[in-house]
Amino acid sequence: DQQVKQNSPSLxxxxxxxxxxxxxxxxxxxxxxxxxxKYPAEGPTFLISISSIKxxxxxxxxTVFLNKSAKHLSLHIVPSQPGxxxxxxxxxSEIQGAQKLVFxxxxxxxxxx
Amino acid sequence: xxxVIQSPRHLIKEKRETATLKCYPIPRHDTVYWYQxxxxxxxQFLISFYEKMQSDKGSIPDRFSAQQFSDYHSELNxxxxxxxxxxxxxxxxxLETGGSLNExxxxxxxxxxxx
Numbered sequence: 001d002q003q004v005k006q007n008s009p010s011l012x013x014x015x016x017x018x019x020x021x022x023x024x025x026x027x028x029x030x031x032x033x034x035x036x037x038k039y040p041a042e043g044p045t046f047l048i049s050i051s052s053i054k055x056x057x058x059x060x061x062x063t064v065f066l067n068k069s070a071k072h073l074s075l076h077i078v079p080s081q082p083g084x085x086x087x088x089x090x091x092x093s094e095i096q097g098a099q100k101l102v103f104x105x106x107x108x109x110x111x112x113x
Numbered sequence: 114x115x116x117v118i119q120s121p122r123h124l125i126k127e128k129r130e131t132a133t134l135k136c137y138p139i140p141r142h143d144t145v146y147w148y149q150x151x152x153x154x155x156x157q158f159l160i161s162f163y164e165k166m167q168s169d170k171g172s173i174p175d176r177f178s179a180q181q182f183s184d185y186h187s188e189l190n191x192x193x194x195x196x197x198x199x200x201x202x203x204x205x206x207x208l209e210t211g212g213s214l215n216e217x218x219x220x221x222x223x224x225x226x227x228x
Binding site for chain 1 (some may be wrong): 117119145146148154155156157158161169171202205216217218220221222
Protein backbone atom coordinates (compact mmCIF):
# COMPACT_ATOMS: atom_id res chain seq x y z
CA ASP A 1 0.00 0.00 0.00
CA GLN A 2 1.78 3.10 -1.30
CA GLN A 3 0.77 5.91 1.05
CA VAL A 4 2.80 8.52 -0.82
CA LYS A 5 2.58 8.45 -4.59
CA GLN A 6 4.55 10.18 -7.27
CA ASN A 7 2.78 9.14 -10.44
CA SER A 8 5.29 10.57 -12.87
CA PRO A 9 8.45 8.45 -12.94
CA SER A 10 10.18 11.03 -15.11
CA LEU A 11 9.89 14.62 -16.25
CA UNK A 12 11.83 16.54 -18.87
CA UNK A 13 11.92 20.36 -18.80
CA UNK A 14 13.72 23.01 -20.82
CA UNK A 15 16.34 25.05 -18.98
CA UNK A 16 14.89 28.30 -17.69
CA UNK A 17 11.31 27.01 -17.62
CA UNK A 18 9.30 25.92 -14.61
CA UNK A 19 9.51 22.34 -13.32
CA UNK A 20 6.46 21.06 -11.46
CA UNK A 21 6.71 17.79 -9.56
CA UNK A 22 3.58 16.32 -8.05
CA UNK A 23 2.89 14.11 -5.07
CA UNK A 24 -0.30 12.61 -3.65
CA UNK A 25 -0.85 10.95 -0.31
CA UNK A 26 -3.56 8.83 1.22
CA UNK A 27 -2.88 8.94 4.96
CA UNK A 28 -4.85 11.83 6.45
CA UNK A 29 -2.64 11.64 9.55
CA UNK A 30 0.31 13.02 7.59
CA UNK A 31 0.90 16.63 8.50
CA UNK A 32 4.52 17.29 7.64
CA UNK A 33 5.86 17.00 4.10
CA UNK A 34 9.35 17.20 2.66
CA UNK A 35 11.05 17.13 -0.70
CA UNK A 36 14.42 15.50 -1.17
CA UNK A 37 16.74 15.55 -4.15
CA LYS A 38 18.96 12.58 -4.91
CA TYR A 39 21.95 12.24 -7.18
CA PRO A 40 23.33 8.80 -8.11
CA ALA A 41 25.61 7.29 -5.43
CA GLU A 42 24.60 9.94 -2.89
CA GLY A 43 22.06 10.10 -0.10
CA PRO A 44 18.88 12.16 -0.41
CA THR A 45 19.48 15.86 0.17
CA PHE A 46 16.81 17.87 1.97
CA LEU A 47 15.31 20.62 -0.21
CA ILE A 48 12.24 22.11 1.39
CA SER A 49 9.44 21.18 3.76
CA ILE A 50 5.94 22.31 4.66
CA SER A 51 3.72 21.84 7.65
CA SER A 52 0.01 21.13 7.26
CA ILE A 53 -0.85 24.49 8.83
CA LYS A 54 0.53 26.18 5.71
CA UNK A 55 -0.38 25.95 2.06
CA UNK A 56 2.82 27.37 0.63
CA UNK A 57 6.49 27.55 1.53
CA UNK A 58 9.11 29.25 -0.58
CA UNK A 59 12.90 29.05 -0.54
CA UNK A 60 14.70 30.69 -3.42
CA UNK A 61 13.85 28.93 -6.67
CA UNK A 62 11.90 26.23 -4.81
CA THR A 63 8.27 26.53 -3.73
CA VAL A 64 6.14 23.78 -2.23
CA PHE A 65 2.35 23.98 -2.35
CA LEU A 66 0.08 21.88 -0.17
CA ASN A 67 -3.61 21.19 -0.82
CA LYS A 68 -4.78 19.28 2.24
CA SER A 69 -8.33 18.72 1.01
CA ALA A 70 -6.99 17.08 -2.15
CA LYS A 71 -4.13 15.37 -0.28
CA HIS A 72 -1.79 16.76 -2.89
CA LEU A 73 1.46 18.65 -2.85
CA SER A 74 3.70 19.95 -5.55
CA LEU A 75 7.23 21.28 -5.88
CA HIS A 76 7.85 24.15 -8.27
CA ILE A 77 11.37 24.94 -9.44
CA VAL A 78 11.78 28.16 -11.36
CA PRO A 79 13.84 28.84 -13.29
CA SER A 80 15.02 25.28 -13.85
CA GLN A 81 18.77 24.79 -14.19
CA PRO A 82 20.81 21.85 -15.55
CA GLY A 83 22.11 21.15 -12.03
CA UNK A 84 18.55 20.44 -10.96
CA UNK A 85 18.61 17.19 -12.93
CA UNK A 86 18.20 14.47 -10.29
CA UNK A 87 15.61 12.17 -8.73
CA UNK A 88 13.16 14.01 -6.48
CA UNK A 89 11.46 12.22 -3.62
CA UNK A 90 8.37 13.43 -1.82
CA UNK A 91 8.18 12.30 1.81
CA UNK A 92 5.65 12.61 4.62
CA SER A 93 5.44 12.02 8.35
CA GLU A 94 2.53 11.88 10.75
CA ILE A 95 3.57 14.54 13.23
CA GLN A 96 6.46 16.89 13.60
CA GLY A 97 9.42 15.66 15.56
CA ALA A 98 11.30 12.40 15.48
CA GLN A 99 9.01 10.51 13.13
CA LYS A 100 9.76 8.11 10.33
CA LEU A 101 9.44 9.38 6.77
CA VAL A 102 7.27 7.64 4.20
CA PHE A 103 8.64 8.20 0.71
CA UNK A 104 7.12 8.32 -2.72
CA UNK A 105 8.65 6.39 -5.59
CA UNK A 106 10.57 9.38 -6.90
CA UNK A 107 10.48 11.41 -10.12
CA UNK A 108 13.55 11.67 -12.32
CA UNK A 109 13.83 15.29 -13.48
CA UNK A 110 15.94 16.07 -16.53
CA UNK A 111 16.67 19.69 -17.42
CA UNK A 112 17.56 20.09 -21.07
CA UNK A 113 19.91 22.92 -22.12
CA UNK B 114 29.35 21.67 7.63
CA UNK B 115 29.61 18.16 9.05
CA UNK B 116 27.26 15.65 7.49
CA VAL B 117 26.07 12.16 8.35
CA ILE B 118 28.85 9.64 7.91
CA GLN B 119 28.23 6.04 6.98
CA SER B 120 30.72 3.22 6.78
CA PRO B 121 31.52 1.24 4.87
CA ARG B 122 30.31 2.79 1.61
CA HIS B 123 30.32 -0.56 -0.14
CA LEU B 124 30.09 -4.07 1.27
CA ILE B 125 30.02 -7.44 -0.44
CA LYS B 126 28.95 -10.48 1.54
CA GLU B 127 28.02 -14.08 0.86
CA LYS B 128 24.64 -15.57 1.74
CA ARG B 129 24.25 -16.47 5.41
CA GLU B 130 27.09 -14.15 6.44
CA THR B 131 26.72 -11.22 8.82
CA ALA B 132 27.25 -7.52 8.21
CA THR B 133 27.54 -4.44 10.40
CA LEU B 134 26.78 -0.99 9.06
CA LYS B 135 27.80 2.10 10.99
CA CYS B 136 26.31 5.58 11.11
CA TYR B 137 27.73 8.73 12.68
CA PRO B 138 25.06 11.45 12.92
CA ILE B 139 25.56 15.16 12.54
CA PRO B 140 27.04 16.56 15.77
CA ARG B 141 24.36 17.36 18.39
CA HIS B 142 21.73 15.37 16.51
CA ASP B 143 20.12 12.94 18.93
CA THR B 144 17.91 10.89 16.61
CA VAL B 145 19.03 8.33 14.07
CA TYR B 146 16.95 6.57 11.43
CA TRP B 147 17.76 3.63 9.16
CA TYR B 148 16.20 3.19 5.72
CA GLN B 149 16.57 0.47 3.08
CA UNK B 150 16.29 1.28 -0.62
CA UNK B 151 16.02 -1.66 -2.98
CA UNK B 152 16.78 -1.34 -6.69
CA UNK B 153 14.28 0.99 -8.34
CA UNK B 154 12.35 1.44 -5.11
CA UNK B 155 11.74 4.23 -2.63
CA UNK B 156 13.54 4.24 0.72
CA GLN B 157 11.72 2.13 3.31
CA PHE B 158 11.97 2.93 7.02
CA LEU B 159 13.59 0.22 9.14
CA ILE B 160 14.14 1.55 12.66
CA SER B 161 14.93 4.70 14.60
CA PHE B 162 16.54 5.67 17.90
CA TYR B 163 16.18 8.72 20.09
CA GLU B 164 18.59 9.26 22.97
CA LYS B 165 19.82 5.66 22.64
CA MET B 166 16.34 4.19 22.94
CA GLN B 167 14.43 2.63 20.06
CA SER B 168 11.76 5.13 19.10
CA ASP B 169 10.04 3.45 16.17
CA LYS B 170 10.22 0.26 14.18
CA GLY B 171 9.28 -0.35 10.59
CA SER B 172 9.70 -3.24 8.22
CA ILE B 173 12.91 -4.53 9.74
CA PRO B 174 13.47 -8.30 9.54
CA ASP B 175 14.06 -10.20 12.78
CA ARG B 176 17.51 -11.07 11.41
CA PHE B 177 18.45 -7.42 11.74
CA SER B 178 19.14 -5.53 14.95
CA ALA B 179 20.36 -2.06 15.68
CA GLN B 180 21.41 0.13 18.54
CA GLN B 181 22.48 3.67 19.29
CA PHE B 182 25.49 4.23 21.49
CA SER B 183 26.33 6.87 24.09
CA ASP B 184 28.12 8.99 21.47
CA TYR B 185 24.92 8.81 19.37
CA HIS B 186 26.44 6.75 16.60
CA SER B 187 24.38 3.77 15.51
CA GLU B 188 25.09 0.32 14.14
CA LEU B 189 22.82 -1.90 12.06
CA ASN B 190 23.65 -5.57 12.46
CA UNK B 191 22.44 -7.95 9.80
CA UNK B 192 22.71 -11.72 10.17
CA UNK B 193 21.92 -14.71 7.95
CA UNK B 194 22.12 -12.45 4.92
CA UNK B 195 19.86 -13.24 1.99
CA UNK B 196 20.10 -12.24 -1.65
CA UNK B 197 17.11 -9.95 -1.14
CA UNK B 198 19.03 -7.92 1.44
CA UNK B 199 21.09 -6.41 -1.37
CA UNK B 200 20.18 -2.73 -1.26
CA UNK B 201 21.30 0.76 -0.37
CA UNK B 202 21.09 1.37 3.37
CA UNK B 203 20.71 4.98 4.38
CA UNK B 204 21.14 6.47 7.79
CA UNK B 205 19.59 9.82 8.61
CA UNK B 206 19.83 12.04 11.66
CA UNK B 207 17.76 14.84 13.10
CA LEU B 208 17.54 16.99 16.19
CA GLU B 209 14.46 16.28 18.25
CA THR B 210 13.52 19.65 19.72
CA GLY B 211 9.89 18.86 20.36
CA GLY B 212 7.21 20.59 18.34
CA SER B 213 9.46 22.16 15.75
CA LEU B 214 10.08 21.12 12.19
CA ASN B 215 12.85 18.54 12.16
CA GLU B 216 14.29 17.68 8.80
CA UNK B 217 16.13 14.42 8.49
CA UNK B 218 19.60 14.66 6.99
CA UNK B 219 20.79 11.61 5.11
CA UNK B 220 24.18 10.02 4.81
CA UNK B 221 25.63 8.82 1.49
CA UNK B 222 24.46 5.27 2.11
CA UNK B 223 26.08 1.85 2.28
CA UNK B 224 25.61 -0.33 -0.77
CA UNK B 225 25.33 -3.93 0.39
CA UNK B 226 25.64 -6.68 -2.18
CA UNK B 227 24.87 -10.24 -1.11
CA UNK B 228 26.21 -12.92 -3.44
